[in-house]
Amino acid sequence: MLKYVRRKVAILTVFIILCFVWMQVSHKSSCDGDCKKLSIIQNALFPFSYNITQKVIETHTGKVLTRKHTRLVTAVDCKHIIEGQKEEIANAKIWMTKHPKNSIPDAEYLNLTSDCNAYKRERGFLDFIVTEEEEKYPIAYSILVYQEVEQLERLLWAIYRPQNIYCIHVDLSSPKAVHNAVNAITGCFDNVFVVSKKETVIYEGFSRLQADINCMADLFQKNRKWKYFINLPSQQYPIKTNQEIVKILQIYNGANDIEGMTGNRMLPNRFKYVHKYVPQDRGKAKIYRTNVTKSVPPHNITIVKGSAYGIFSRNFVRFVIYDEKARDLLEWCKEVLSPDEYYWAMLNHNPHLGAPGSYKGPPDKKRWLAVFAKWGERCQGKYVRGVCVFGVGDLHELVAREELFVNKFHLTYQPLALDCLEEWLYNRTFNSEIVDLDFYRNLPFILR
Numbered sequence: 001m002l003k004y005v006r007r008k009v010a011i012l013t014v015f016i017i018l019c020f021v022w023m024q025v026s027h028k029s030s031c032d033g034d035c036k037k038l039s040i041i042q043n044a045l046f047p048f049s050y051n052i053t054q055k056v057i058e059t060h061t062g063k064v065l066t067r068k069h070t071r072l073v074t075a076v077d078c079k080h081i082i083e084g085q086k087e088e089i090a091n092a093k094i095w096m097t098k099h100p101k102n103s104i105p106d107a108e109y110l111n112l113t114s115d116c117n118a119y120k121r122e123r124g125f126l127d128f129i130v131t132e133e134e135e136k137y138p139i140a141y142s143i144l145v146y147q148e149v150e151q152l153e154r155l156l157w158a159i160y161r162p163q164n165i166y167c168i169h170v171d172l173s174s175p176k177a178v179h180n181a182v183n184a185i186t187g188c189f190d191n192v193f194v195v196s197k198k199e200t201v202i203y204e205g206f207s208r209l210q211a212d213i214n215c216m217a218d219l220f221q222k223n224r225k226w227k228y229f230i231n232l233p234s235q236q237y238p239i240k241t242n243q244e245i246v247k248i249l250q251i252y253n254g255a256n257d258i259e260g261m262t263g264n265r266m267l268p269n270r271f272k273y274v275h276k277y278v279p280q281d282r283g284k285a286k287i288y289r290t291n292v293t294k295s296v297p298p299h300n301i302t303i304v305k306g307s308a309y310g311i312f313s314r315n316f317v318r319f320v321i322y323d324e325k326a327r328d329l330l331e332w333c334k335e336v337l338s339p340d341e342y343y344w345a346m347l348n349h350n351p352h353l354g355a356p357g358s359y360k361g362p363p364d365k366k367r368w369l370a371v372f373a374k375w376g377e378r379c380q381g382k383y384v385r386g387v388c389v390f391g392v393g394d395l396h397e398l399v400a401r402e403e404l405f406v407n408k409f410h411l412t413y414q415p416l417a418l419d420c421l422e423e424w425l426y427n428r429t430f431n432s433e434i435v436d437l438d439f440y441r442n443l444p445f446i447l448r
Ligand SMILES: *[C@@H]1O[C@H](CO)[C@@H](O)[C@H](O)[C@H]1NC(C)=O
Pocket: 051, 052, 053, 074
């Protein structure tokens, strides 16, 4: 009898020990190490924005990945805002005036990244779905940043996939905290790095263009696999998922998507006269227009204006880096005001140069889908230098656009605009939603 009881006690003890071990293990697997601390920091910084839950989802597209943050905004109903419902947009505006956003201090990123695995998990960098199609179609990005690292991080989160590669250009004149924070973040990834040569970026100056070229050269040399290059400033945000971007780029099939304008939209004073730089005792050099008439471009190149941003095929990037005519044109661009708005356009819209993926038709007729920006149209946010900084009221229009990215957001201006777009993109990613691709298949500039 006693023996029987003793055996029961022994079994019970073993059971209790097993329970205890199981609890420890299961606790560890959901949150090993530092992530508790991180959660506290994050919750303090996003008191209402995110509801962090954990679950594992399987996708019908193949890979199984964990989904941690729901990226669900709890303060307002983003779905209603995106549908354009006036009351919810008004609610959001009231909520935002009562809850101004405190962005993550740049210096805080040193703390947040002290444990890279915890950082990536907590900040959502392990939340993605990668289909086989996406895995085989890596994309290279450059991102220009000069302040507010959180906004860079939010953009990186939206486009981050392990097969892609990212070059971050930090303005040489940015505060040390920005450089340190970006170094700390990039140090947590194999496929995100800081450009090897930083430029002091001057508004409307040549260094802005050089910054992208530095990234292009690094990306080209570091990785042989990527198919397309896209350049972004940290204030842009995607309105297509990586899966959609891959499908669209495959349709482009090597064609670049670079804007081109001719005629009186070209702002001729920018290239009719030589521009020079005067170094300042404090701060960045200033640009001024001389009275000296500028020479015509080399190699019989016609002047075309475009945007600083675009979508560039790998072979086009090779051409930019190695071709002598491309380099001669770059030299000519040094005395132009805002040369980044001419260089890509002139390479892409002068077919006799033979730049790969360039456009043969009339420049103004080509649709340009890299970036949507609102200029002088009805902006629901505010205008800065003539460009709309989006507010919550703009989202309804933005999500219906055919472009791949939108420009621009300010992290602390109507912060729910970016929060809601993020939630929307997150949902689309996990629901594997794909836009109607026929629109892209019928574009006249794609290569068939
Ligand atoms: C987070 O979401 C879960 C499930 O949707 C819900 O039960 C919980 O109350 C939410 N937590 C907060 C803090 O909103």
